[in-house]
Amino acid sequence: MLTAETISVGTELLHGNAVNTNAAFLAREFFKYGYACNAMTVVGDDEKSIKSALAAAAGRSDIIVITGGMGPTPDDITKQTVASFLGLELIDDTATEVHIRQWFSERGLTMEDRDLIQAKVPAGAVILENANGTAPGLIIEKEIEGKAHTFILMPGPPFEMEPMWREQAVSCLKEKNGNVIVSSLVKICGRTEAEVADLVDEFIRGNESGVSVSPHATAGEVQLRITATGESEKQAKKAIKPVVKEIKARLGDSVYTTHEEKSLEEVVVELLLANKLTVTTVESCTGGLLAGRIINVPGVSEIYKAGYITYSNKAKRRIVGVSRKTLDKYGAVSEQAAREMAKGVTGLFKADVAVAVSGNAGPDMSEGKPVGLVYIAVNVAGNITAREYHFNGSRAQIREMSVASALILLRHCVLEYYGKMTFGTEE
Amino acid sequence: MLTAETISVGTELLHGNAVNTNAAFLAREFFKYGYACNAMTVVGDDEKSIKSALAAAAGRSDIIVITGGMGPTPDDITKQTVASFLGLELIDDTATEVHIRQWFSERGLTMEDRDLIQAKVPAGAVILENANGTAPGLIIEKEIEGKAHTFILMPGPPFEMEPMWREQAVSCLKEKNGNVIVSSLVKICGRTEAEVADLVDEFIRGNESGVSVSPHATAGEVQLRITATGESEKQAKKAIKPVVKEIKARLGDSVYTTHEEKSLEEVVVELLLANKLTVTTVESCTGGLLAGRIINVPGVSEIYKAGYITYSNKAKRRIVGVSRKTLDKYGAVSEQAAREMAKGVTGLFKADVAVAVSGNAGPDMSEGKPVGLVYIAVNVAGNITAREYHFNGSRAQIREMSVASALILLRHCVLEYYGKMTFGTEE
Numbered sequence: 001m002l003t004a005e006t007i008s009v010g011t012e013l014l015h016g017n018a019v020n021t022n023a024a025f026l027a028r029e030f031f032k033y034g035y036a037c038n039a040m041t042v043v044g045d046d047e048k049s050i051k052s053a054l055a056a057a058a059g060r061s062d063i064i065v066i067t068g069g070m071g072p073t074p075d076d077i078t079k080q081t082v083a084s085f086l087g088l089e090l091i092d093d094t095a096t097e098v099h100i101r102q103w104f105s106e107r108g109l110t111m112e113d114r115d116l117i118q119a120k121v122p123a124g125a126v127i128l129e130n131a132n133g134t135a136p137g138l139i140i141e142k143e144i145e146g147k148a149h150t151f152i153l154m155p156g157p158p159f160e161m162e163p164m165w166r167e168q169a170v171s172c173l174k175e176k177n178g179n180v181i182v183s184s185l186v187k188i189c190g191r192t193e194a195e196v197a198d199l200v201d202e203f204i205r206g207n208e209s210g211v212s213v214s215p216h217a218t219a220g221e222v223q224l225r226i227t228a229t230g231e232s233e234k235q236a237k238k239a240i241k242p243v244v245k246e247i248k249a250r251l252g253d254s255v256y257t258t259h260e261e262k263s264l265e266e267v268v269v270e271l272l273l274a275n276k277l278t279v280t281t282v283e284s285c286t287g288g289l290l291a292g293r294i295i296n297v298p299g300v301s302e303i304y305k306a307g308y309i310t311y312s313n314k315a316k317r318r319i320v321g322v323s324r325k326t327l328d329k330y331g332a333v334s335e336q337a338a339r340e341m342a343k344g345v346t347g348l349f350k351a352d353v354a355v356a357v358s359g360n361a362g363p364d365m366s367e368g369k370p371v372g373l374v375y376i377a378v379n380v381a382g383n384i385t386a387r388e389y390h391f392n393g394s395r396a397q398i399r400e401m402s403v404a405s406a407l408i409l410l411r412h413c414v415l416e417y418y419g420k421m422t423f424g425t426e427e
Numbered sequence: 428m429l430t431a432e433t434i435s436v437g438t439e440l441l442h443g444n445a446v447n448t449n450a451a452f453l454a455r456e457f458f459k460y461g462y463a464c465n466a467m468t469v470v471g472d473d474e475k476s477i478k479s480a481l482a483a484a485a486g487r488s489d490i491i492v493i494t495g496g497m498g499p500t501p502d503d504i505t506k507q508t509v510a511s512f513l514g515l516e517l518i519d520d521t522a523t524e525v526h527i528r529q530w531f532s533e534r535g536l537t538m539e540d541r542d543l544i545q546a547k548v549p550a551g552a553v554i555l556e557n558a559n560g561t562a563p564g565l566i567i568e569k570e571i572e573g574k575a576h577t578f579i580l581m582p583g584p585p586f587e588m589e590p591m592w593r594e595q596a597v598s599c600l601k602e603k604n605g606n607v608i609v610s611s612l613v614k615i616c617g618r619t620e621a622e623v624a625d626l627v628d629e630f631i632r633g634n635e636s637g638v639s640v641s642p643h644a645t646a647g648e649v650q651l652r653i654t655a656t657g658e659s660e661k662q663a664k665k666a667i668k669p670v671v672k673e674i675k676a677r678l679g680d681s682v683y684t685t686h687e688e689k690s691l692e693e694v695v696v697e698l699l700l701a702n703k704l705t706v707t708t709v710e711s712c713t714g715g716l717l718a719g720r721i722i723n724v725p726g727v728s729e730i731y732k733a734g735y736i737t738y739s740n741k742a743k744r745r746i747v748g749v750s751r752k753t754l755d756k757y758g759a760v761s762e763q764a765a766r767e768m769a770k771g772v773t774g775l776f777k778a779d780v781a782v783a784v785s786g787n788a789g790p791d792m793s794e795g796k797p798v799g800l801v802y803i804a805v806n807v808a809g810n811i812t813a814r815e816y817h818f819n820g821s822r823a824q825i826r827e828m829s830v831a832s833a834l835i836l837l838r839h840c841v842l843e844y845y846g847k848m849t850f851g852t853e854e
Contacts, residue, residue: 013467014454014464014465014466014467015454015455015458015464015643016450016451016452016453016455016456016457016458016464017451017455017643017645019446019451020447020467023443023469024443024444024446025443026443027441027442027443028442028443028444029443030443031442031443037441037443037471038470038471038476039441039468039469039471039480040440040441040447040468040469041466041467041468041469042450042466042467043465043466044464044465044466048487049465049466052483052487053466053483056479056480056483059479060475060476214442216442216444218444281715281736283715285722286719287715287718287719287721287722287723287731287734288708288710288714288715288716288717288718288722288734288736289715289716289719291714291715291736292713292715292716292719292826294714295712295714295715295736295738296714296822296823296826298789298790298791298822300738301738301739304739305738305739305741305742306735306737306738306739306742306746307714307715307735307736307738308733308734308736309708309715309718309722309733309734309735310733311722311727311728311731311732311733311734312728312731312733314732314733314776315732315733315776318776319733319776349741349742349745362725364725395723395725396723399719399723
């Protein structure tokens with residue numbers, strides 16, 4: 001198995017304020033294309049640190065991806081340092097110079113002399129054009145102590161790096177690997193990682209088919225990455241297909257998508273759109289975060305018109321008509337209150353489907369109810385389903401789990417009521 | 428200046444799914460106590476990788492903090508690998524064994540033999556008790572090639588690592604540094620990083636006082652970290668005090684707190700609580716995220732009772748009474764609509780203060796309004812203030828900036844109306 005690693009250059013990353021999203025993005029890409037990721041290193045804009053990181057990386061990995069420090073300012077020294085480490089001269093690249101001049105003139109900006117530093121490239125490097133900025137990417141092949149290495153240098157800003165990676169650099173990974181790697185992602189909701197692992201146990205443990213299955217859990221969700229290697233794309237796809245099919249069969253409706261980039265809220269919104277169902281929300285402990293997540297999907301205005309935050313008991317009574325009796329007898333954090341919220345809200349601004357959340361997100365007991373106790377109710381055309389949940393963690397984590405669980409229960413109830421059709425597990 | 432770095436051990440971190448929050452936390456701590464952070468490395472649970480990371484780190488840093496891989500399972504090999512790297516024997520620690528046995532019995536859990544692996548420690552190590560788990564932390568002092576090094580090993584889960592760091596490990600950093608470091612954080616809202624930098628320019632550029640001022644910007648906010656070194660805490664505090672005072676004077680009400688851990692929403696909620704003001708929200712493009720952020724503050728139920736999400740024009744008309752004429756003439760994304768939302772919502776579920784947000788978060792033009800155009804209106808006892816904003820970025824970024832800006836305008840309007848009192852810049 002070929003190995004890869006990342007070096008992120010930038011003193012600001014060492015202050016702990018910025019999150020190093022580039023390393024995580026690249027690590028996922030390595031995994032997807034069948035490379036083992038050996039390490040991820042962050043160093044400052046400092047020659048000695050960059051060189052020691054390069055030496056350590058070259059000692060253990062075939063592919064080394066370096067991001068950041070590629071710009072025109074004096075602290076941007078990545079390219080110069082890599083060239084010096086590899087004993088390469090920097091030469092002018094005319095095509096890059098043309099690109100940089102054009103970039104400034106198209107935007108009516110004044111180019112300074114120093115901007116042309118970005119047109120200097122190590123001799124022999126393959127140049128990756130930057131569609132979203134001025135610093136080009138570079139691929140340098142170099143033998144070190146008799147072993148072939150590939151150094152890929154890219155700009156630090158993710159909106160420059162990620163498209164450059166996808167459109168130009170990634171093909172280099174695919175080629176090197178000799179064999180073709182095909183991978184597929186199965187996204188699952190409403191089951192724990194342990195349940196999923198049990199159901200597809202022998203695939204995760206691996207067999208001789210060369211198809212690997214690897215689980216990963218996030219709030220309310222589990223993802224299975226299925227990867228196969230073959231001499232051709234056709235062969236690898238052929239190997240993967242029956243595994244994906246079998247996993248989908250075993251997990252049934254729990255599989256909400258096999259689209260790499262599709263989120264749970266997108267799938268839920270698509271399901272509602274396909275069934276021409278409008279939806280409303282009434283939230284207590286999540287206080288708007290459920291609506292906020294649904295509304296992050298563009299085009300949601302077709303199906304989401306209005307929602308309510310009933311944080312106090314008075315608001316639960318007055319706005320959505322939870323009865324005083326229910327609140328007195330069972331409390332606001334109860335199945336009964338959640339059911340009445342889900343019932344009452346549909347009368348307000350008519351919606352076909354309603355989701356209600358009431359719970360104690362902490363930090364203290366409330367009305368004698370423990371932290372983490374949450375009730376969610378979904379009303380589909382008058383049929384109300386309610387569930388009780390027990391979550392752990394901080395106030396923010398309990399609220400995040402509540403939002404994910406509400407989306408999952410919403411999806412489940414709509415699928416139950418309107419038939420499974422093709423919405424649950426679209427290809 | 429002493430130097431430090433982090434090594435995070437865990438194969439799961441190399442898959443790019445988990446975010447390495449430990450490294451960011453520790454980097455902020457290094458900065459706070461006057462250490463330069465040289466590097467942050469992530470490696471898998473693999474002896475060779477851990478040892479090469481240790482060697483690289485020992486070659487450049489005085490303090491090396493290693494997290495993760497401290498548990499009882501076979502893939503947890505950090506402690507054993509560090510001991511082998513440093514040539515130390517592992518010996519049984521009775522106090523830790525007692526702690527582990529107690530941990531299991533108190534929780535009614537069955538201890539397995541392998542759990543006692545955690546009671547084996549490298550000879551000569553200082554042991555840090557784990558109040559939230561079973562694996563102890565370890566501090567090992569070791570000379571390598573004539574130079575003193577400190578290795579601090581801690582468990583990977585943040586809820587075990589962070590309290591252990593704060594309560595036990597951090598004192599080691601303070602001691603080593605010889606000089607005492609005192610630092611203070613000034614949190615600023617409603618000004619750009621450039622504006623703040625202009626106002627406190629000579630402090631950021633540095634002078635001979637030995638007090639350093641370093642800015643950092645996040646969505647809608649700027650933070651200034653002010654750090655001073657002295658022979659005693661008294662001396663360092665004395666050096667820092669006039670600088671903090673002068674910065675606060677120059678920035679005035681823009682300084683919302685000097686409390687390290689206090690968030691903007693906490694300060695806004697405290698301001699409302701102190702003035703005994705209830706607040707409500709009515710949101711369009713932010714769709715509940717503003718309410719969601721306010722409600723993340725524990726104890727907010729005193730002042731936040733109910734809120735509304737009016738995503739469609741019909742909802743804006745029917746729920747908060749925006750006039751059809753306004754929507755026809757100016758559109759939903761307009762100052763007029765935001766004002767009417769802020770006015771109408773206070774009549775619904777009586778609140779002293781109301782915040783309304785209406786904007787286009789993208790991805791496409793809407794009603795001829797560009798992506799990123801957002802209007803926010805605040806109603807304080809019938810006095811409505813409205814502002815126009817132009818944000819850049821993704822749909823999620825525009826919504827995040829809108830929420831921050833709404834909190835900032837809310838704070839500003841309450842301070843204006845109820846007098847500055849002591850709420851703006853509490854000590």
